[in-house]
Amino acid sequence: SPFSPSESPDQTLARDTIFALSSGAGKAGVAVIRVSGPGVKECLHRMTRRRHSELPADLPKPRRAAIRTLVHPTTGDTLDHALVIFFQGPHSYTGEDVAELHTHGGVAVVRAALDALASLPQFRMADKGEFSRRAFDNDKLDLTSLEGLADLLSAETEVQRKQALRQAEGALYKLCERWRTSMVRSLALVEAVIDFGEDENIEEGVYAQVRDSVYQLAEELRGHLADNRRGEIVRTGIHLAIAGPPNAGKSSFLNLLAQRQVAIVSDQAGTTRDVIESTLDIGGYPVVISDTAGIRESGDTIEMEGVRRAKERLAQADLRLILVDAHALLDGGQVSCHPAATDRLTSTLQHIGIGPVPGSSSAWPVNPDLIVLNKWDLVPPSARPRLLEQLTRHHPLARDGHVVPLSCLSQDGFTALLDRLTGRLRAAFDTADLANPGITQIRHRQHLRGCLEALENFLELEEADVVLAAEELRRAAHCLGQLTGRTGVEQILDALFSQFCIGK
Ligand code: GDP
Incomplete structure (x- = not known):
């Protein structure tokens, strides 16, 4: 009979036939119940009828959708009208005979269908990942x-x-x-x-x-x-560290990031106490940001602790963003003669522990991916071009394209900053090279x-x-x-x- 369990060599162990709701739990338009194992043909024989027929329906052509009336295998009660797809082993996901029953997605419909399946001999609910495990065991998929x-x-x-x-x-x-x-x-x-x-x-x-x-x-x-561990980092999330002196606007910036365009994907407690890690979606990249706003840098010891932590985060991060108060780089609201703004930026960075060690000729310990000049609204428009030019020309870290003006207050410059950030992400973590999985x-x-x-x-x-x-x-x-x-x-x-x- 076409309904006897198939006898391919890999099924000689007389495995159970497993079934499960493969679509999401709860009320839905359609529910998909997946069945896999040697009993699939028998299940279809006993549980499906053609419309307006009391007789068992013939097996649907493999991989073709067929409309069937679903009935209870022993009582013959009608359960639902369903779309049934049969995959003949080994040409299936698991390598065994597989059936998919697309029923109406009501909770009671699904429960009735699952109960009916459970009443068949050697049928049981699948464990977590069991369909995939069978696929692996049958060499359909590698690890x-x-x-x-x-x-x-x-x-x-x-x-x-x-x-x-x-x-x-x-x-x-x-x-x-x-x-x-x-x-x-x-x-x-x-x-x-x-x-x-x-x-x-x-x-x-x-x-x-x-x-x-x-x-x-x-x-x-x-x-x-x-x-550079690109694939691993993309898989687990790209850690972005945001550093800057107190009051530069780091919290304001984080809030802006979280509110605009970038969706918060998930929030979870980080590895360090008092740190909330949020995963944001920036240009399709998963970017993990630690919000240390809870740690206020005020008072000497706390400030030192803040500096230590900021340095640590910068060292461990995959992407580094430094945020400074642009207005504080000015000299009485003006850009004074050349070295002043550059020197102020250097001393600001040194103050938060990321400048070169004074008196030594060693390189800068961190190389930020972006320097954000926040509070741009406080910089007089006439001084803006000059300030930008001075920094990009003369500051060793402020290479062209790495310095971005921003006003968290008016949100001016935010879109440009997101673009820059996406550009940096793409440059560092592009994984689209197909020849190079x-x-x-x-x-x-x-x-x-x-x-x-x-x-x-x-x-x-x-x-x-x-x-x-x-x-x-x-x-x-x-x-x-x-x-x-x-x-x-x-x-x-x-x-x-x-x-x-x-x-x-
Ligand atoms: P944090 O200490 O670095 O986290 O800085 P905050 O985000 O707490 O901001 C410090 C102060 O600067 C607050 O009073 C903010 O309202 C203000 N601030 C932040 N961003 C801007 C900005 O772009 N322009 C202006 N004018 N003020 C800002």
Whole structure:
């Protein structure tokens, strides 16, 4: 019968058939219930009817939507009219037979359908991420694609979504497989050298050929690792530090950021006490801002503490913005002869602990991405061009394009500042290079480093050490295997699937 459970080899373990609500909980227009496992055909046989028919409906053509009446498998009660899609294993998300029941999204409809499914033998509710786990077990997805999928489910901004989607589609997997294939080919050649040695007529220069290919691969891996952790930072959020002297307008600026254009994506308690971390969406980039407004810099000790913390935040941040009071750089409302404004900016920065150490010729300890001249409304219009010109010409940190005038009071200059900020973000964290899928997790980096290390060891060996050389190549390939999930992955899997929601 076409309804007997399918008997592909990977299902001989007589797995349960699992089901879950894959769409969001609560009242909705449509609900999607996903069913996967050996019992799917039987479920469709017992639970679906053609409209106005008492007879079991035939199995819908795979991947085609069919309208069916959903009935309870034992009582025959009509549950709902639904759109049913059948995916025949292995051509499905999980690799098993899968059905999707698109019912009306009412809470009672969904409950009735789930109860009906639960009454079938060997049917049970899916655990978190169990559909994806089956997909992995059936080789439909590798580990990096699964991680991409988990990231896609939690992506909050455009750039995160694009990066996650690329990984979910297998970009990193394909790259690793290309590398691994190359290593395995090299390994095969080296083993041929071991087996046949010089006495057999093995081609001249095979070992040199392998060396060349390993050398190139090592270069490629090195290039990939030298990515300034772009992918990881985009995945977890780009930390922006805002520093400036007391009363420069930092709180006003934060409020402005939070209110205008940039949506607050999430608020959560930061790692440090008294710090609220907000994730903002700036030009599609997830930007994490620590609001330390609670710590007031007044009084000597608190000021020193403030300076210490500001320095620490600047050092750890991915992006640095310094905000000063532009009016305070003026000399009685005017821009006086050349060094004055520049010197004032330097001493302002020194005062908050980020100037060069006085008396030493050492470089500036931080290199801000943007210097914001706040309270621009207080600078007389006639003095504005001159002030900007002086600073960009003469101040070592105020390179052209890095200095942005702003008035938090009137909001003048805010849009221009957001544009600049987006430009800096794009320059530093662009992840759109399709040929170069990013490393998005520390785990990836560790395995790639291990792999590179083995390749470098290989390159240091002489041809006489051919047995050791083979061992290094095997180790290199193994590292990539761990990255994509070919070996030794149980703990990674458990951690990963716990992030999934039920029904995925
Ligand atoms: P913070 O100590 O750096 O956080 O500075 P605040 O945001 O508390 O601002 C200090 C003072 O400057 C407040 O009285 C603000 O209203 C004022 N202020 C902030 N931005 C501007 C601005 O662009 N123009 C003017 N005129 N005043 C501002």
